Amino acid sequence: MRTSFVIQATPGAGEVAATYLRLGVEHILSGFDHLLFVLALVILVREWRRVAVTVTAFTIAHRITLAAATLDLVNVPGPPVEATVALSIMLVAVEILNARRGMPSLTARLPWLVAFSFGLLHGFGFAGALAEVGLPQHAIPVALLFFNVGVEIGQLVFVAAVFSLVWLARYAASQLLEVACVERAFDRLDVAMAYGTGVVAAYSLIERTTAFLA
Secondary structure (H helix, E strand, O other): OOOOOOOOOOOOHHHHHHHHHHHHHHHHHHOHHHHHHHHHHHHHHOOHHHHHHHHHHHHHHHHHHHHHHHOOOOOOOHHHHHHHHHHHHHHHHHHHHHHHOOOOOHHHHOHHHHHHHHHHHHHHHHHHHHHHHOOOOOOHHHHHHHHHHHHHHHHHHHHHHHHHHHHHHHHHHHOOOOHHHHHHHHHHHHHHHHHHHHHHHHHHHHHHHHHHHO
16 A cells, blocks of 8 residues: 655645745844834834834835835835845934934934834835745735734734833832932933944944945
């Protein structure tokens, strides 16, 4: 008696959905530049309701350009996009410093608008990563939808983790320090993280710019 099995020539919709959902989560959680941008937005905005609106605007924007680029409606060269993504992180880092110095700009007042604008740019970066993986021709809408859902889940997990760590740190600090001291300490931490984020983004910007200009 011979053992036989059937090899599926094309994966079904469920398998495509599960695969691209996982790819979306993996991509956002391994994409340090996109996470740095989201982290910078969280530091800038602080209050969770405004963070939710800001991150939602960022998500909607990068879905638009991801879909447009993936479906070949728009074609933007990858290297300049990656360099500009790094520049966007630097700009938000500078806005954090301005806000903590009492000089809030449009970014601090309307973070969702800035997040939406830069989200359009980041969507092209997501499209470049998705182009490397490829899309199943028989299920492009399903793959694109669930890749987006995976990216969104990854973002939400990251934002939740950041807020959880901040809450734990604030709670621990409040047991040792007065409220005013805690606020000053977190303002200084914001400044330190803004400088750190800006330095990483600046290095990435120089590296990426020299790579495509060389």
